[in-house]
Amino acid sequence: MATSARPRRRADAERSIARIVSAAREVLSRDPDASIDDVVKAAGVGRMTLYGHFPNRASLVEAALAEALRVGEEVLSAVDLEGDARAALARLIEPSWSLVAESTKLLQAAEDVLPAARIRELHGDAATRMADLIRRGQRQGVFRTDLPLTWLVNVVHYVLNGAAEETRAGRLGAAEAPGVVIATVQSFLTPPAGGQAMSGN
Structure with missing residues (x-):
């Protein structure tokens, strides 16, 4: 019994x-x-x-963020990233944008109570996926190599979150946001004219 x-x-x-x-x-x-x-x-x-x-509140917020990221990982892991890296990046950004827009306030709650290192750790799978894709684009010659890879990955993250903030403020429509993010990210990842000075790897 x-x-x-x-x-x-x-x-x-x-x-x-x-x-x-x-x-x-x-x-x-x-x-x-x-x-x-x-x-x-x-x-x-x-x-x-x-x-x-x-x-405590921190443990609850961490569990909520981890669950949101777990669900998001199921979505992102299903994205086809084969072929041309620029096209694959566009396919990855669309669902990434939706997930960021949905979880911006949850992330804000996490930033108030969790160490930055722990938040980065929880985002590890998504960051690794983006880094691998950018690295592949560098090998294909379609993404720049003159800036550190970690910086390029972080800038993608900043653009996604910036677009979410612009949408909340009413300065950017939700329907146009994915296209704006894709255009912005692909623009700064494009190799600069005149060659690339240093390896980002």
Whole structure:
């Protein structure tokens, strides 16, 4: 009897955690300053239940961000990145833009409570994918090599987040944002005229 009760309790706990994380992701994506009480209400659990799984706000925010990135990784990993790197980059930016736009406020909440190194670590898969694609474009001769690879990857990230901010401010339409991001990114990745002074690798 006790043996069967333990797996049941574990399953109940896992369902409770999933409900809390889902609620935190939804609430914080609307308001990065949302309180624990807001999450408790959205999840339909008690404060003691939430704190039993997440001892503080930072651990809850981290779990919400990790879940958003996990779902995003499923989307991005399905993108066809074969062939010409410039075309592949455009295909990757479209869903990347959507994911960034959806999670901007959640990321803001994370930046308030998590170390920058931890946030970079959580974004590791997406950063590695972009770096690999840019590196391939460099080998194909369609992307510049005169700037450090890590800088190029970070600039793509900055442009995506900048477009999300412009959209929130009403200065850029959501429908035109992906095209603007693609044009901007491809422009700064294009090799400069007159050769490339140094290797970005």
